[in-house]
Amino acid sequence: YRNAACANISSGGNSLNVTCNFSVWYYAMPGEWLCKVYAEDSAGGNGSRTSNTTVEELYAVQITPMYIDFGILAAGETSDSDTNITVENFGNTEIDITLHGYGVEESDGLSMACELGNITVGNMRYYMSEGIPFASMIPLTEDPVQLDDFNLGPVRPPAVSSQKSVFWKVSVPTPRKGDCGGFVTFGVV
Numbered sequence: 001y002r003n004a005a006c007a008n009i010s011s012g013g014n015s016l017n018v019t020c021n022f023s024v025w026y027y028a029m030p031g032e033w034l035c036k037v038y039a040e041d042s043a044g045g046n047g048s049r050t051s052n053t054t055v056e057e058l059y060a061v062q063i064t065p066m067y068i069d070f071g072i073l074a075a076g077e078t079s080d081s082d083t084n085i086t087v088e089n090f091g092n093t094e095i096d097i098t099l100h101g102y103g104v105e106e107s108d109g110l111s112m113a114c115e116l117g118n119i120t121v122g123n124m125r126y127y128m129s130e131g132i133p134f135a136s137m138i139p140l141t142e143d144p145v146q147l148d149d150f151n152l153g154p155v156r157p158p159a160v161s162s163q164k165s166v167f168w169k170v171s172v173p174t175p176r177k178g179d180c181g182g183f184v185t186f187g188v189v
Contacts, residue, residue, distance in 0.1 A: 115178025
């Protein structure tokens, strides 16, 4: 990074006190940074100073789409195709994610509440690979579970993006009727 914006704070005699700021990209490496300011006047006098600053870790993601839509399923039916949710890292550090779900309120043991009956939390499942049979997928829980092997790194130019998918299926028990809805919470760690 070069060409910081500097402003004169005070001056006197042969000295000048300035403050300098510079913007960094959201994916700038977190950690201790060394800032060096070099100045030169019209008479050829020059000087430089260094200062350390810290770039903090930035946790930022985009989840798309915002809804997991399983379409129309009959009671007793299990979705046969995967519904894909994409997680994109817009931060500056590698992340894992946590997942948990509920039907109406936290810890209610549901993944969805329906007009008639409900779908328990374990009847909604996910996996990091596409095409996995429902029985082999990971059941959603009401408490956050960390996907330790998610390991989604930050964008580093010239890479265009840093994203991974989570694939979902649901099994609708009987008797169930009407529209069903619930919540899946993605957390970043």
